[in-house]
Amino acid sequence: MSHHDDTVPAGPPADPATRSARHAVVVGGGLAGITAALTLADAGVRVTLLEGRPRLGGLAFSFRRGGLTVDNGQHVYLRCCTAYRWFLDRVGGAALAPLQDRLDVPVVDLDRPEGRRLGRLRRDALPVPLHLGRSLATYPHLSLADRARAGRAALALQGLDPADPALDAQDFGSWLTAHGQSARAVEALWDLIGVATLNAAAGDTSLGLAAMVFKTGLLSDPGAADIGWARVPLGELHDRLAREALLRAGVRTGTRTRVTAVSPDGDGGWAVRVPGETLRADTVVLAVPQREAHGLLPAGALDDPGKLLEIGTAPILNLHVVYDRKVLGVPFLTALGTPLQWVFDRTEASGLTEGQYLAVSQSAAQEEIDAPVAVLRERYLPELERLLPRARGAAVKDFFVTRERTATFAPTPGVGRLRPGARTKAPGLYLAGAWTATGWPATMESAVRSGVGAAGAALGALGRSRDRLPGFFEEAA
Template sequence: MSVRGDTPPVHWSREGGGAAAPAGRGRVVVIGGGLAGIAAALVAADEGVEPVLLEARPRLGGATTSFQRSFQGGSLWIDTGQHVFMRCCTAYRGLLARLGVTHLTTLQPRLDVEVLIAGSLTRTRLRRTRVPLPAPLHLAPALLGYRALPPADRIRAALAALRIGRLDQRDPKVDGDSFGGWLERHGQSAVATEALWELLTVATLNAPASDASLGLAAKVVRTGLLEGADAGDLGWPEAPLQELHGDAAVRALTAVGGTVRTGTKARAVVRTSTGWEVTLDGGEVLTADGVVLAVPPPAAAGLLPEGTGVDPAKLRALGASPIINVHMIFDRPVLDVPMLAVVGSPVQWIFDRTISSGLAKVGPPGAQYLALSQSAAQEWVDQPANDLRALFVEEMRRLFPAAREAELLEVFVTRERTATFDQAPGSLGLRPDQATGLPGFALAGTWTDTGWPATMEGAVRSGIAAARETLATMAVSGSALSAVEHGPSANRGESLAAVPTQSWDVAGQAPAAPAAPATEPAAGAAGAAEAGTVTAGAAVTDPASTHKVTTQTETSTSTGGFPV
C-alpha cells in the first residue's frame, strides 16, 4: 500500500493542559515545521507570544522525521536519515530537554567510535582517553592509538588539527579554500584524508574534503574536537525521529497555547501598515505581528517579501547535496555495536536501528535492522535501486562474515536529494543572516549564517536567532532570550556576534504534557481555521508528501528536504 499525494490539513491547538499565551503579547507566524521552525515557535511561546506554526507536510520535523513501512504484518518506523549529535551541540540538546525527550537519546560518556578498516577487515577505535586531559591534549591518545593511520600520519594529523584550530572561518579566503587542498598542502596523505579527516567531514559537511569549505571544516574540527575535551562525545536517538521531534513539538506548543497546522502551505508574505499577512494555499489570510520564514532556500526565495535586502539568487545558488540510506533487515545479528564507521569501502556508517524502528517488537526473534548512512551521495543518488542493492549487499557480506550466513529479509533505499545545502568553498558568502532588514521578518534554517554547518545544531540556533530578531521588533524580551552564548574568542578571528540559545535546561527537565495526544488534533480544538483529521490504520504513512513508499518491495524512495 502506498500513501502519497495531497494530505488533508490538520490543525492542533490547546485543549486543557498548559497555560495559554497571554493576550496582547502578539502573534508570530512561523512558516516551516522543521527543527528551525520548531525552535522559533517555542521561543515565541516561552515569551508569551502566540505562535502559529505552519507546515506543508503532514508532520512536523522537516528532514528529521520518520515514516511507517509495512513489514511482515506489522509496521516499522523508518527515519528519513540517520542523525547524530555531539555534546557540543548545546542548542539542540536544549531543545530536546525543552521537548522532554532527552531520555529518548543516548549520549556517550566519552567519544568512542569503532572503525572497521575494510582492506584488512580489522577494527580500531577513535576513543577519548579516560585520563582527564585538557583540550586539545585529550586528542593525543586517541590519534596515537588509531591504527587506520600509519604512525607518522598520526603525528602529522595531530599537528594539522592544531593548525586548523587557528584558522578564521569567517575569512573569505579561508571559506573560499577547499579542505582537501589545505590538507594536501599541510602534509596530509591520501590515507589520512580518507581514514581520518573525511570520516569526520563527510558526515558533518555532506561533502568530500576536496569539495568542502575549509572554513566549515575548521568549525567542525575546532568546536567538535579542540575546544573541550568532551565536546566530541556522540549522541543518537533511541526512538523514531518523528517521536523525538515532530510529535514532541506538537505536545509542547499546544500545551502553551500555540497552534500547529500541518498540510498547510504559505503562498505569500506581505508587509502591511499594522504588521504582516501570510496568504495560505486556499486563500486564507493570517495576520501576524511577526513572521519567521523557515523553509528550504528555493522555497524561501519565492516567499521573500519586498524590501528584505536578501538576494533570492544567492539562496538558489546554495545548491544541494544528497544523502542516501540503505536499509537492511537480517534474520540474525550481523553488527555487534550500536554504530560502526567503515574506511576504505563504499560503506560509510552503519547504525543498528532494531529497537528504535520497532523491529524488536514486530520482527522475527533475533532479527536485526541496519541502516547504512551514505553522505555526499552524488554518485549514488540517481542509480537504480537494484544496482544500489547489489553494491551494498555484496559489500556488507564481504565486510561481515555473519552477513554471509544471514538471510536478508528486506532491503530498501531512501534518498534525500536535497539533504543539505552544498557546503562548498565560498558558500559563506551565499548564506544570509537571520535578520532581513524588515522589522518583524526573519529567516531560519541551516542554510542561514549560523557559523555552523548544516546540522541539527545549526537548525536550532537559526530558529532561536530568527525568533530573537522578530520578537525584538515587537518589544518582547525576557527569560527565553536572556541566555546568550557567544561565539569563539576574538583571538581566533571569529565573528563575535552573539548566538542566542534558550534557557532550556540541557539536563532534561521536561515540560508538562498536554491533554491531547501528539498524533491527533485536539478534539474540538478552539479557533480551528480548517477541519482536519488524522486517518488511523494506514499501513504506510508519508510524512513528507514526497515519499514513494511501496511495501513488500526492495526500494522506497524519498526526495527529502533540508534539515531546517
C-alpha cells in the same frame, strides 16, 4: 484555519483588534520553525506555526513500513551541540537520545593484506588536545608518520578563526595537503569525520566550515565530540513530543497548510496567505528551505535574493537492510576500503522483534542518489558481508532505500557569503533554517540555532524581553 488544525484549538482570532497581543506566524515545521515558535511563545507572543506536510520535523522524520517505524535517515549530534541539546530538553526528549559516556568510534579497514582490521577513534579523560593523543598515536589505519603529521595539522587548525571570510573562500582539501596530509590520512581520518558532518569531501568543503567543525568538535572541550543519537524513532522527538511542547506553550499548529504568499498588509503588519484564508501577523519567520524562502520573500526583503538560489544542495542516500539474525554486535561502526560509510543498528528503535535492522548512511552521495534499488542492493549487500562476517549466512528479509536529494546545503568554498542572517530589510520578517548564517554546517544544531536567532531578533523588534532566551543565544545571534 481550524479545518487544517490538527493539534491545537483555534484560540483568539488573528485580526487587527487583537494587535496588542502580538501575533507571530512561523512558516515551516522543521526544527528551525518549531524552535522559533517555542522561543516566541515562551516570551509571551501568540504564535501560529504552519507546515505544508502532514507532520513536523522537516528532514529528520519517521515513517511506517510494514510493522516497522523507520527514520528517513540516521541523524546524530555531538555533546558540543548545545542548541540541539536544549531543544531535546525543551520538548522532554533528552533521555530518549542519550550521548555516549565518552567518544568511541569503531573503524574497520577492509583493505588490508592481512584481512579486516579494527581501529578506534576515542578520547581519554585528559585536557585538550591530549584527550585524543593516545587514540591518534595508536590508530592502526595510519602510518606512524601520518599520525604525527595529523597531530600537527590538528594543532594548526586550532589557530584558525572559522569566522574569517578568507577561510570561507579556500577549500579544506588544499589546506590539508599544504599541511602534509596524505591521501590516506584524508580518507582514514579527516573525511571519515568530515563527510559525515559536512556532507562533502574535504576538497569540496569551505575551510571555514571545516575549521569550525573540527575546532568545535575535537579541539574545544574533551567531551565535545561524544556522539548522541535517538534510541526511538525521530518522529517521537521531532513530531510527537514537539507537538506536545507546542501545545503546552499555546502555539496553534496547522499541518497540511501550505503558505502561498507572504506580503506587507499596509498596516505595519503582514498578510500570510494559505488556501482559502489570509492570516494577519505582526511578525513572520520563514523557516523553510532556501529555494522556498526565495519564492516567498517580498520584493526588497534582501539586497540580493538571488544569492539564496546560489546556495547549492547535497544529497544523502540511506540504505535500510533487515536481516533474519543479528549481524552487527555494536550500536554503530564506520568503515574504510569500502563504499560503505556509517552503519547503525536500528533494530530496537524500529520495533523489530526478530532479526536485525541496519541503517546505512551514505553522505555526499551525488553519484548514487538516483541509482535504482536493484543496483544499490547488488552493490551494497556484498559490501555488508565483507564488513560483517555474520551477514554472510544471513537471509535479507527487506532492503529499501530512502533518498534525500537536498538533504543539506552544499558547504562549498564561498558559501558563507551567500548565507543570510536572521534579519531581512523588511521590518518584522525573519529567516530561519540550517542554511542561514549560523556559522555551523547544515545540521540539526544549525537549524535550532537559527530558530532561536530569528525569534530573538523578532522579540527585540517587538519590544519583548529576551531574558528567557537560552544561554547559547549570544553565540547564535
